[in-house]
Amino acid sequence: MNILLIGSGGREHALAFALKASPLCTRLIAAPGNPGIAEAATCVALDPADQDAVVALCRAEAIDFVVIGPEAPLVAGLADRLEAEGIATFGPSAAAARLEGSKGFTKDLCARYGIPTAAYGRFSDRAAAEAYVRSHGAPIVIKADGLAAGKGVTVAMTLDEALAAVAECFAGTFGAAGAEVVVEEFLVGEEASFFALADGAFALPLASAQDHKRAFDGDRGPNTGGMGAYSPAPVMTEAMTERVMAEIIRPTVAAMAAMGAPFRGVLFAGLMITESGPKLIEYNVRFGDPETQVLMLRLDADLVALLKAARDGTLASATCRWRDEAAMTVVMAARGYPGAYAKGSAIGGVAAASALPGVKVFHAGTALKDGRLVAAGGRGLNVSARGATVAEARARAYAAVAAIDWPDGFCRTDIGHAALAREAAAAR
Structure with missing residues (x-):
């Protein structure tokens, strides 16, 4: 089949590497791609935010299947548009992509459905957010509600740092993403990244990784989009993986279906493994970056077949294998x-x-x-x-x-x- 990959980053290069290896892939096109992706795909200069241009490219190149890499086009409804045009697409609808597009939405969903996560407050008023921070003290976590390109999160170890982070959000540093702020309990434990595919009803566990967010050695410096990762994450034992599926992933898939926004795509759960068990830090609705790079090196299965099964609602009969490396x-x-x-x-x-x-x-x-x-x-x-x-x-x-x-x-x-x-x- 002719496949179109949307995106231009390291995640997309890793996806291109795995998509191209599939016997189902006749031709791979990337938009806009990068010099590395060009080794595996034909790159087309195109803005993924221009949905009309994406549809036109699909028509011109007889695209059979679209794989959307980044979060912004998903939150903006690109998958909805392509499916409405009759173009099979891997990636959640805009309604389902709220799991990443609004941290407050996800926190409220967790509270409603009993999914373990940090205690929190949601604020659209700076003074109210500051009062909440002062009443709870530090350490505490401040998050811009919307998409902030991997930034917009401050793990504040002092009260002054927390108040400064609140002020930064409401000052417009993160644009519309910071118009609402989520303030969270500081969780203690070991972080892990966990991935699962979902087809709206069924969830298939994939693999785990650990990311390194801080810029400098010793986990010092500002948060980044990720400075490295490895897979598998040792903390994600078989027993812990099953707990995450039972307590977090499956309840989320069921909740989204019950809300009329069935989730079809990849759920990337940022987790904190605490003394009492796994807790959800946040969801992403696309493959992680740089976690995808290590996952695709370990994948020992047909990525195209897996992504198609998620889109087509046939994941219950799918299997996924991983290299023992x-x-x-x-x-x-x-x-x-x-x-x-x-x-x-x-x-x-x-x-x-x-x-x-x-x-x-x-x-x-x-x-x-x-x-x-x-x-x-x-x-x-x-x-x-x-x-x-x-x-x-x-x-x-x-x-x-x-x-x-x-x-x-x-x-x-x-x-x-x-x-x-x-x-x-x-x-x-």
């Missing part, structure tokens, strides 16, 4: 990210890095300028590798990082530190 991705970002950074710096050595054993370099924010690869976004490359253990995957990934020549780039040097400590303890 670990995978790690290290994000190389432009200096200054997640703050101000310069675009256009030259990047070399990607081919040499990609040629190393077990390595795959996914492009995120890159572009070609006069035939040379340059940085075009905050997160430029996702240097990824598989290995028999997390330690082996890590050694391969960082060997590949060393082969890349990007003087204006940086990365964390401690991705996977928690898993490495577990492996070392188990070996003793």
Whole structure:
């Protein structure tokens, strides 16, 4: 079949890598894509927010199936538009995408249906939000309600930091996303990312990963869109996975169906594994970035068949296999990210890095300028590798990082530190 992939980041490069490997894929087109995606797909310059242009491209290229990568087009209703045009699409409706588009919506759903999550308050008034923060004290978590491109969340360890985060939201730093603020209880435990496919009624568990949100080593610095990840997450044992499915994922799928907005797509649950069990931090309604990069390296199944089953309502008869290996991705970002950074710096050595054993370099924010690869976004490359253990995957990934020549780039040097400590303890 002819497949159209919407998006241009590292997540989409990883999806293109897996989609192209499917025997069901006759032709892969990406819009707008990036230089890495161009290795697997025909890239077409197009703004995913221009729904008319997306429909026209589907008609012109006889597209059989569309896979939407980023969250913004989903929240804006691109899947609804394409399905209304008779074009089969993987991705939730705008009504179902509220699970990511509004953190307050998701918190209210959890409260209504008994899904474990942090205690919270929703506010559209700054003074009321500040009063709530003062009454609960720090540490506490401040979140812009809407989409904020992986930002808009402050884990405030002091009262002053929390009040400053509230002020930042209401000052318009995150645009319309910060017009309402969610203030949450600070949860203690170990974070994990968990993924499941849903077809509106049935949910199929996929795999787990652990992301590293802070910009610098030792989990210091500002939150980012993610500086690296590894899979599987050791905390997500078989027993914990079943608890997450039973207490969080399946109740959410049932709740969305009961609300008249059945969820068809991928549910990415950000979790905190606490002493009392798993709690939902937030939902994303698309594959994670950079978690997708490690998931696709471990996937041992036909991605197109799985995504089609989610769209067609046949997931109950589907199965998903995973390689019995670990995978790690290290994000190389432009200096200054997640703050101000310069675009256009030259990047070399990607081919040499990609040629190393077990390595795959996914492009995120890159572009070609006069035939040379340059940085075009905050997160430029996702240097990824598989290995028999997390330690082996890590050694391969960082060997590949060393082969890349990007003087204006940086990365964390401690991705996977928690898993490495577990492996070392188990070996003793």
